[in-house]
Amino acid sequence: MPHDYVVIGTFVLVGIIFVMITISTSNILSHQKPSEAKGLIYECGVEPIGAPWVQFHVGYYVYALLFVVFDIETVFLYPWAIVFSRMGMIVLVEMFIFVAVLLLGLAYAWKEGALRWR
Amino acid sequence: MSAVLAAILPVLAAVALMLVNGVVLIYMLRKVLGRLHLRHGPLNVGPKGMVQTTADVLKLLSKEDVIPTGVDRWMYVLAPAAVFIPSLLAYAAIPFSENLRITQLETGLLFTFAVLSLVALGVLMAGWGSANKWSLIGAMRAAAQTIAYEVPLLLSVIPVVMVVGSLDLAQIVQAQSGTWFGIIPRWFVFAQFPAFAIFLIAALAELNQTPFDMSEAESELVAGFATEYSSMRFGMLFLAEFSNSFIMSAIAVSVFFGGWSLPWVPDSVIAPIAPVIFVLKTYFGIFVFMWIRGTFPRVRIDQLMTLGWKWLIPITLGWIMLTGLVLKLGELGGAS
Numbered sequence: 013m014p015h016d017y018v019v020i021g022t023f024v025l026v027g028i029i030f031v032m033i034t035i036s037t038s039n040i041l042s043h044q045k046p047s048e049a050k051g052l053i054y055e056c057g058v059e060p061i062g063a064p065w066v067q068f069h070v071g072y073y074v075y076a077l078l079f080v081v082f083d084i085e086t087v088f089l090y091p092w093a094i095v096f097s098r099m100g101m102i103v104l105v106e107m108f109i110f111v112a113v114l115l116l117g118l119a120y121a122w123k124e125g126a127l128r129w130r
Numbered sequence: 131m132s133a134v135l136a137a138i139l140p141v142l143a144a145v146a147l148m149l150v151n152g153v154v155l156i157y158m159l160r161k162v163l164g165r166l167h168l169r170h171g172p173l174n175v176g177p178k179g180m181v182q183t184t185a186d187v188l189k190l191l192s193k194e195d196v197i198p199t200g201v202d203r204w205m206y207v208l209a210p211a212a213v214f215i216p217s218l219l220a221y222a223a224i225p226f227s228e229n230l231r232i233t234q235l236e237t238g239l240l241f242t243f244a245v246l247s248l249v250a251l252g253v254l255m256a257g258w259g260s261a262n263k264w265s266l267i268g269a270m271r272a273a274a275q276t277i278a279y280e281v282p283l284l285l286s287v288i289p290v291v292m293v294v295g296s297l298d299l300a301q302i303v304q305a306q307s308g309t310w311f312g313i314i315p316r317w318f319v320f321a322q323f324p325a326f327a328i329f330l331i332a333a334l335a336e337l338n339q340t341p342f343d344m345s346e347a348e349s350e351l352v353a354g355f356a357t358e359y360s361s362m363r364f365g366m367l368f369l370a371e372f373s374n375s376f377i378m379s380a381i382a383v384s385v386f387f388g389g390w391s392l393p394w395v396p397d398s399v400i401a402p403i404a405p406v407i408f409v410l411k412t413y414f415g416i417f418v419f420m421w422i423r424g425t426f427p428r429v430r431i432d433q434l435m436t437l438g439w440k441w442l443i444p445i446t447l448g449w450i451m452l453t454g455l456v457l458k459l460g461e462l463g464g465a466s
Binding site for chain 2: 016018019020022023024026027028030031034035037038039041042043044045046048050051052053054055056075076078079082083086089090093094095096097098101104107108111114115118122127
């Protein structure tokens with residue numbers, strides 16, 4: 013129903029207002045005394061060494077690619093699951109083919125070593 | 131005017147529920163973990179320490195909001211809101227009883243999962259914006275985890291959707307009324323046990339809960355993505371985290387444990403206290419999360435990825451096919 017999405021819009025607005033009110037209340041109630049030592053990034057008590065944004069080995073970009081594939085597959089599966097009980101045998105066969113292709117894809121990625129954490 | 135009020139009141143109620151949840155759940159966590167560790171947990175503030183978390187919130191409110199130098203300011207400042215708002219949105223579709231729902235969304239289940247997965251974005255913002263190595267590693271791990279477990283989580287409820295034929299959480303609950311042979315309640319946890327097991331594992335991973343709490347592993351990453359946060363900004367991150375476990379448990383209750391209904395009791399009897407039953411069931415679910423948290427050690431991240439991709443996804447896909455086959459064969463059997 014369209015009315016429900018109005019409520020959801022209200023949710024977002026109220027959320028934003030709530031966050032703003034709480035954080036500004038906290039800022040009014042508290043003492044703000046910034047100092048150099050306080051502003052340091054926490055690194056177990058010593059002064060931070062090197063740049064904060066280190067060259068980070070994102071060990072899962074292949075996973076991320078696979079995730080996109082499988083997430084879209086899930087999106088396709090939801091409408092199918094809703095109409096499943098109202099349709100004949102044919103939906104089952106179609107989905108078997110669809111899922112089998114995806115499982116093949118997963119098996120290929122597995123064989124190629126994409127699912128190995130490095 | 132009254133239309134505006136009608137739109138805003140439920141939302142305010144959701145905010146209030148979220149705050150109460152946060153306060154009660156933190157107290158409960160400390161008590162439950164304390165008991166599991168053979169100690170008492172909070173005792174001194176109020177009777178049995180019950181006012182402890184309220185006092186903690188007030189203390190957080192009066193703390194200085196430290197913004198360290200060198201942070202990515204926009205990301206750092208906005209991240210708590212980016213975590214908090216989706217978590218609040220998730221209350222929109224939870225069916226506390228047949229009529230007590232904030233919205234009557236027909237896509238309730240999918241909507242709740244969708245907004246919950248937005249939380250990961252806020253976590254990534256917090257981790258990147260903090261300019262802290264611990265935060266960055268924590269956020270990257272959280273993202274990896276979300277990526278690996280989002281798919282099994284979404285897939286695990288599909289068999290239930292196939293049986294019910296709707297994404298409306300209230301309809302899923304209604305489909306679970308009655309009993310088999312007069313004894314076993316028609317809850318999907320019995321008919322769909324593998325789906326529930328996978329849902330539980332994936333939900334724990336999505337919530338970054340033990341045994342999958344690598345994103346804020348205290349012993350290695352300080353506090354993960356929340357390391358640099360203080361004052362109410364930290365409060366927001368914390369509140370959202372507890373609220374998310376409430377939401378996840380509420381989904382589990384409505385999809386697998388019959389929502390507001392009780393077995394063997396007719397609906398007319400429990401109608402007046404339905405929301406109470408729903409909340410109690412949900413809190414029991416959270417208690418189980420805490421129990422797991424106090425019991426299991428943390429898994430390694432490669433084990434986590436292996437479990438997600440090589441076990442859970444193939445098993446859920448297989449279970450979906452099996453459910454489909456059984457349903458269709460049952461239909462054929464019924465027709466002939």
